[in-house]
Amino acid sequence: MTDIKRRGVMLVLSSPSGAGKTTISRRLLGADDALKLSISVTTREPRRGEVDGVDYHFIDRAAFDRQVTNGELLEHAEVFGHCYGTPAQGVEDRLASGQDVLFDIDWQGTQQLQRSARADLATIFILPPSVGELERRLTIRAQDSDAVVRRRMEGAGRELDHWHEYDYVVINDDLDRAINEVRSILTGERLRRPRRLGVPDYVKGLRAGG
Ligand code: 5GP
Numbered sequence: 001m002t003d004i005k006r007r008g009v010m011l012v013l014s015s016p017s018g019a020g021k022t023t024i025s026r027r028l029l030g031a032d033d034a035l036k037l038s039i040s041v042t043t044r045e046p047r048r049g050e051v052d053g054v055d056y057h058f059i060d061r062a063a064f065d066r067q068v069t070n071g072e073l074l075e076h077a078e079v080f081g082h083c084y085g086t087p088a089q090g091v092e093d094r095l096a097s098g099q100d101v102l103f104d105i106d107w108q109g110t111q112q113l114q115r116s117a118r119a120d121l122a123t124i125f126i127l128p129p130s131v132g133e134l135e136r137r138l139t140i141r142a143q144d145s146d147a148v149v150r151r152r153m154e155g156a157g158r159e160l161d162h163w164h165e166y167d168y169v170v171i172n173d174d175l176d177r178a179i180n181e182v183r184s185i186l187t188g189e190r191l192r193r194p195r196r197l198g199v200p201d202y203v204k205g206l207r208a209g210g
Pocket residue numbers: 014015016017040041044075076077079084085086104105106107108109110
């Protein structure tokens with residue numbers, strides 16, 4: 001296979017919580033060695049089964065504020081009363097080495113990245129098939145209290161309104177199809193001309209009769 005040097009993609013997935021974004025992310029990551037998850041920092045308490053350093057870096061508010069002040073985060077936002085942020089460390093090196101980074105962040109973080117890293121971004125908004133399904137998924141997660149689920153349902157409407165700020169929209173009414181659509185988007189984004197840094201040399205080789 002002709003391997004042409006490329007710059008990595010910053011792939012952003014956003015959705016109201018419960019739309020299936022985490023499941024889609026896990027399946028993508030499991031099947032693609034060139035794609036790694038950006039592990040956010042958060043001040044939220046871990047849910048049952050969540051592992052520090054795998055799902056999130058769980059930190060306290062003082063540590064979070066310190067990271068913001070020191071410019072260690074590419075973006076940060078408050079979501080449902082907790083602080084979340086994307087560590088800058090490692091992202092540029094990955095992109096420069098032709099590896100992709102997946103960001104599971106909300107619309108506020110996406111807006112910030114659109115201002116600071118537009119050329120590297122590909123953004124996807126995942127929509128649930130219905131509000132009833134969203135509620136069902138939030139409830140069966142059964143790890144959040146009723147009050148938290150209610151709050152997230154109330155927030156879902158506001159989050160939905162940001163779909164039009166994204167490059168792509170995927171409707172998750174069929175998980176396998178949604179995953180295939182996201183994969184196709186990533187494949188296309190990897191092929192975008194500005195990311196294909198090795199093409200000039202490749203063409204030079206062709207011109208030289210190689
Ligand atoms: P959860 O608490 O359910 O894990 O996440 C709540 C929301 O915060 C989700 O929409 C998730 O995408 C978003 N989120 C997670 N990490 C980050 C981050 O680093 N930055 C921003 N802006 N949002 C995040």
